[in-house]
Structures are given as C-alpha cells and as structure tokens.
Amino acid sequence: MTAVLALLALVCAIVGTVYGASRLMGGLWQPAQVLPFESGMLPQQHAVSRYHARWYAVTILFLAFDMEMIFMYPWAVVVAEMGPSAVVEMFGFLAVLLVGVVYVWREGALRWT
Amino acid sequence: MLTDLPAWAVAAVIALGGLSVAAGIAVFVVDSMARATFALLTSFLAVAGILVALQLPYLAFVTALMMTIEMALMAVFMIMFMMNPAGLMPMTMVHNARGSAVLGAGAFVLLTVGIWTMDWPTRNGAVPADSTRQLGEAIMGSHMLVMLVIGVALFATIIAGTVLATARGRYDRFGAELDAARPDDPVPGGLPR
C-alpha cells in the first residue's frame, strides 16, 4: 500500500508540475475573468439553481440494487469451494432484485419524467 | 486492539480519523450544498483509508466505491430540493444549532471514550491471508440468513421507493386496461415498451 501512496504522491506532484509549467510557458498569466458561455448572450441568472433531475427514480433503484455488490464480490471468490448451493442462493437473491427491476420498468420509472 | 497494528498504521488511523471528523464538521459549516456533500464524502473516504490501515482492503475499496456513488447521488437530491444550493445567498442549513452541537459533541465524546477505554477482547487466531475470501465464506455460510433478509428488504425498498417517488404508473402509461401498444410517456426510452 505504501507503493500506492508513493504513486499518489508522484501523480499529485506531476499535476502540480503541469500547473507550474503552464505558468512558465504562459508567461504568468492571471486567469481570465469571463462570463459563462451562453452562446453570445449574457447569462440572466446563476446556473447553479435547483436542478430537477428527471431520472431521480432510477437512483432509488440503483441504490437498492447496488447493495448486493457488497455480497457479490466476496461471493465470487468462494463459488468453487461452496459448491452449487452458493450459486443457487446468489442467483436466487439476484432474481428477486430483477423482479423489482422489471416492476420499475413497467411502471415507467426508467424513463425521464 | 491497536497494539496489533504497526506504528505507521496507528498513526494513519489517528490522522485519518482526525480528517474524517474535521470533514464531518465542515458539512455543517459550509453554505453550499455541493460543498457539504463533498465534505461528507471526504469524511467517508478518510474512513476508507482507515480500513486500509486496518488491513481490510475489500471493505476499504468497497466503502470508497459505494460512498462516492452515494454522495454523488445525494448531491443530486440536495441540489434538487434545497433552496440556494450553491450557497450564493447567505443561509444556514442547521436549526437549533446550539442544542444539536451539544448533542453531537456529547455523543462523540461518549463514543470515543467508550472505544478507547473499553476492554476489547483479545484476538484469538491469526489475521487471515485473504480477508475477502473470509468475508465470502461468512456470507455464504454462517451469515446466509443476513443476505436473504437483506435481499427481501432491498426488493421491498425498490418497490416502495418507486411507488412513493413516481407520480405516473403503468395505468397512466398503458391506459386503464393496460392494453396500449406503446406507452404514453413525456420522454421515450430505449425500449419500445
């Protein structure tokens, strides 16, 4: 793990160097102060207002389904040892969740409304 | 417990623990919903770092993975619902600040004191060579019931969450008899139905 820390340090150093090199190459320019691009018109309001994500229903499905990953990664390495019962149990578990997915799909919650 | 760990790991646990707490405090200090969310993510990533120091790679990586995705989605909801999400207008997201601060600090002190003064059981057995495999054996073996219960709970979450969160359902899409060939949706999807 120390090697990964060293990698992280090196990569951060590289990013820092790139910024430094840009200052050197670019002749120490200040960042340009500009308006956000709105195809030539001036912005009328701050863009960072409440943003209504039309796909919020998908997030609920995802968060629930995602939990099974906690089990499935460790399951993957013990399949052979545990035998057929492990496969049956895991795919039974997934089948239940898939029924949920089909329900969500039929309700139209995978679409942007 | 910590005496089982090498000195660098103890140092890492303390440093990351401090970072985690500091980031947690930052959640309530910053104005912007985005900053609050990602301060919380920093806190979780520090916890993942602690798990690395405790030599539990799988739990560490999966914590980082899940928490990042979940915080990114939390940002979506924070910015969807909270007024002034970027903190451009002065505002505060805490209510009863004094009371909650006292409560929070009290709980924190209680837990910390508990953790450090408690007489933890000594480890019997060696550190497993492969903690991921050990976890898999536990889930598929002695703790199978946990997985099954959680499976049903997740299924219930999916159904309940969808029912509560969506205004339109299959009857709006396919008609009262559910016999429409193509659903009536404001935005079509990738599949015909």
Add this chain to the structure above:
Amino acid sequence: MDLIERVRRWAVARPCVLVVDVPGSTALRWTVEAELDRRGWPLALSPAGADLLLVVGTPGEDLAQAVDVVWSQVPGPRHRASISTGDEVSSALDAAVEALGEAAGRGQPGDDERPSPGDLLEQRGGGDHMAMEHGGTDADGHGEGVPHADGHAMDHAGMDHGAMGHGGHGEMDHSGHGGMDVAGLPMAGTTPDRDGLRLDALQVSLGPVLAGWPPGLLLHGQLQGDVLSRVRLTWVDADTGDERPASDSGDARLLALDHLSRSLEVAGWPTAARDARRARDRLCAADPADVEAGHRRAARLARRVRRSRTLAWSLRGIGVVGDAEAGPFRGDVFDRVRWWCELASAPEPPADVPPGLSLERVAGALDGAELAAARLVVASLPLSHPAARRMPLSARV
C-alpha cells in the same frame, strides 16, 4: 527564452477555431469549413476551447454584440479574424495563424482589453441595446398553450435588478430571495413545469453563436432540469433587413448536406458529419470529376446514415411534426434526417426544397422538450428566414 517562444508559436500553429456564421453567408462558411478541414484545424464547441474566433460574413449590429461577448470569453493567446469573401479565405487563415503565433510568442496578453464580467452585465443593466430585446418579426413566437409567455417576462427577467420581485410575471415567485443579486446576477425563480411540479426555472439563451446551430437564430426559454419551456425563437438583426445574398448555388443537395452535417454533429457523430462536409465541398467544386466524386461520397454517406441502427434508435420519436403543412418534414427527427439523405444522394439536382417551417411552429415543437432533443429538432428542420424568403438564390460567393 527564444526556445520557449518558438515552442509557443509551434503550439498554436494548428489552432482550435470557433466559427461564427452570419446569416446569408452560408456558401462562404462552406468554403471556410472546407479549408479548415483541409488544414486539419479542429472546430471548437465553445469559446473556452478556441484560440481563433472566425467571423464569416459581415454581422449586423446585434450579432456583432454577441460576437463581442464571445470574444471576451476566449482565453489568450487569442486572435479574432473576419472573412467576407471567398477569395480571401486561405490568406486570411494564414494571416490569422501568423497573428496568433505573434500573440502566443509574446507570452504576455498585450492586447488584453477584456471587459470584466461586471462591466458587461452593467451595460445590460443600463438598458443598453441588446439583441434580447428584439422581438423581430416573430416576437410572439411561443408555442400554443404556453401560459404567460407574453414576452415580457423574457425581456426583463433579471435585467433590471430585482425585476422578478415585481408583480405581473404570472407564476414567477421569488422563493424568498428578495430579488437580491449575487455578483450581478439574480438566482432563478420558480414556475410550474411540464409535469405539474413547481421548479426553479433558469432563463437561458441558445444561439446565435453555437456550433451546429442555424446562423442567426436566437432561442430564449427556461430550463427546468434539462427540459425547455416557454420557448421563443427570433432571428437576430431581423429588423435591419438582411440584404445579403441568402444561401447557395441553388443546388438543393448542398443544402441537404449542410443540414445533414449539422444534424450529425449535434447527434454526436463527428466522423459522419465530416463526411457530409467533404461531400458538400466536392459537390461545390468546379471540376466535373470532383463533382462526380462528391456524388459518390454523398451516396455513401446517405447509405451509412440510413443504415445506422444506433442513430435510428437515438433519434426516433423526437420532435414529431404531425400535420400536412410540414410537407416532407413530417415525422420525427430521424425521418427528416433520412429525407435529407435522400435529397443529398439524388443523382440530379432536385427541384427546390419546400420552404422551411415558421419559427412559431418550431418553437411549439420545442416546448417541453429536453435540451438534447431540442438541439436535434432545430438542427433537422429547415427554418424560414425572412431574408431568405425575400432574396432570390444567387451565385456562390
């Protein structure tokens, strides 16, 4: 130092170009795009990615203002050039890259008279002449069934400080912000949305300076999430009377390829869009062998586009225009793309393309559409331009 300067000059020798089309200079733009393709200079999608701002044609007053705003957003080293005749394209690009190298070599932004964002907003706040205020001929070009799209909210939302606090804006409430500005801009107000929720509505403009967008078109609307509503379309500088030559050599195939390249660019298919531009370039050529090659390219492109299942899957069901008035443009975006394909690959120059749809019709089709879908609809539909209607088709520039 000398080495660094030489590296700087080399680095900008193939600049990213943001092309500003001026209405009525379509053929000139084709020449410019062909030359850029030949040189391998990439096209920028926004001023942030551009080094060279290239104005093709002579903009009117409003468009010139928009170009100024865009120019203020281009990072240094930068250069701005305009081209008004076909003969000067190559020499103008050479001069531009030379000037850009000059600017980059200096290292310091010597010419950097960039107006500050505050100044730009201030000008507008002072009620300056802005393209926004122009209703043009299509001032009431909002779709049917849009409540309160009286143009008034559009013109003034966020212009005078605290305007949103005034009554008379229908559903606009202020969700407790009291009309305060931050850094010169107000926060968004809330209005009901397509699905009956009350959501923050962000006033946005699309065009006139936007890649893959019809030249001179300006869209005002509000975004709730990424759903557009209260759409209003206008032409910039429409009231000044556009007396420049309208478009092309009279060959409808060129127009079709132009629409195809724009639609494919917006649909995110850059290699196909490049093929469309190349076919168009060949078809424009004087040499009959080149024209023949252009036909073959166009036919190949048409085949490729029509066969693409992903494209069909992606564009189906968007921007459906139902009635007979729409003529060949009936159907969804994919139907129209296929129609352009048919036109582009026709062996003989087809008869005239039917006139485009009025802005009111198009604005109606955009209302309640998602941003990506709206872009595709605009790219796929021909629009009637007052100037284009008035002007006879004339020879290429």
Add this chain to the structure above:
Amino acid sequence: MSEMEIPVGTSAAAWGTWSAVLTVTAVGLLLGFLVAATDRAVLTGSGARAAVGTLQSGTRLLLEQRRTTLAPDSLLWRLGCAAVPVLALLSLAVVPIGGRTLLSSSADLVWFNAMEAVLWAAVWLVGWGPNAVHALTGGYRFLIQGLSYELPLMFALITVGVGAQSLRTTNVVAAQADLWFVVTMPVAFVVFLASAAAFAFWGPFASPAGADIAGGVTSELSGVDRLLVDAGRAVFLGAAAAMATALFLGGDAGPWLPGPLWQLVKTVGVVVLLVVVGHRVPVIRPDRFVEIGWMVLIPATLLQALLVSVLVLSGFYG
C-alpha cells in the same frame, strides 16, 4: 504480517518502490498519449501526423490562459479537474505491467472499480464548478450515464473474479494460462469495454461532453484545466484497455515474443479496436441508454456470470 504488508510479487517489491511507481506513471501517460493520438487519427483522418498533432495541442493547452467564470465554486471545480488524471493513473496500480502490479491485494478488481466510481464525483464537480448551464447539464448527464453502466460493469468484473476464483489481477492472468477468458466471457468483455468508453465519457458515450451542449463539462475549461481533464480521460481509456488485456486476453501470455511485448501488442490492439469501433456509431443518448442498461445489459451480464459460475463448478477452468 498480512496480505497488505506482504508484497506478493508486486512490482514495488521487485523493482523498488520508486522505479515501480515511475514505471506505472510513465506507462499510464504513454497509454493516454496512444489513445489521444489514435482518436485524433480516426477523427481527422490524418494518419501518423496525429501523433505530432496531439503533442501540439497538449502544448497549446499548457500555454493557454486559464479562465474563471462568474461566481464559480473554484475549489470544487479545480479539485474535480485535478482528480480526473489522478484517478486515471491510480487505477493503473492494479494493471499488470511486466507481469507485476503495483498494488496486489485480495480486492484488486474492486480497486479498479472504486477509482472509476470516484470519477463520478470528479466529473460532476467539473460540471458544477463553473456555474454555467452547459457544463452543469453535462455533469448531470455523466451521473445518469453512470447509473446505467455501473452495474453491468460490476457484473463483468465479478464474472472475471468468478472465473479466476480471485479478485487479484495477477491471479486472473494466471488463471488464463489454458484459455483466455474472452472465449467464455464475450459479453463481459464487450460490456467492460463499453463501460470504459462510458467512464472516459468518450465516443458513443460522450454525451456529458456532447456537441449539443457546447462541450458539456469541458465547455468552460481552458488551459491546464482542460489539459488535465482531457489527459485524464485518455489515460482512463488506455488503462481500461490494458486492464481488458489482463482480464480477458490472457495478459502477457503468448508464444515467441517476450511477455511484456505481447501485452503491449494486445493493449494497442484493444485501443485501436475501441477507437475505430467507437467512432463508427453516434452518441448514445443517456435517456435512451437507461432502459438498455437495466433491461438488456444487466440481464445479459448476469446470464454471463451464471454461465461462468456453472463452468467453474463443473471444473472447466481447472
């Protein structure tokens, strides 16, 4: 004393920490360059000149002025920009280079997955930071695209784990001594590559940086900021190609040539395949991809995992 301490043949143990780290970084940057040059060659049809062109535009971005917009969230914006290349290079820690990985733990595949997941936050921040409508839209598009590809990607990785009975990359490569996994796991292979394009938001999955929203998350980036994000995307794609080689194409196995050369040949092959095929299709719109991801890709990858589990139980993989 445990697996984290015992460097099980890691490159750091074999070559020394710093030379291993430098090798990983250099390989990552070269892979990114390879991807960027191939991409440019296919996009502009310019052939070998694309390599010079890539260097040229990289230098151009290096000397270009940076920008700040009106009332941006500068801290989060810059953090997001810097995080993209950092995560891309960190994901290479579990990609075998010369038969060794920098990090060798019992959960290597999860590490790769986690680096890609942290990217969700980074890209969203790049879109959120500048307080601009196009960038913001792009950031949200990345998230919904992520919701659609993430689970299929996880199932693809898990399928590999099942086949090898380990989540350690070097074990996965070793398990393919007799038969490359791509033969029994074609669906997982394709889904993995498609997901790679999706988390690099490139090619058919480029809608977060789409032309229809003026470049989306990249629309307000100039200078170094743009360089970092673009380089990060390219390195991520290159890292994914190298990972695909290790997970599905037998890593460095092959006759006649030395191992590292085989790995290089395969990785270059995957990159070229990915770029050429990726540019043959238009952008897949995220609102349409949701249903494909959930109703087609998840069942397909699950069937793939089931098939591989049955093969494992039958002793197929030895």
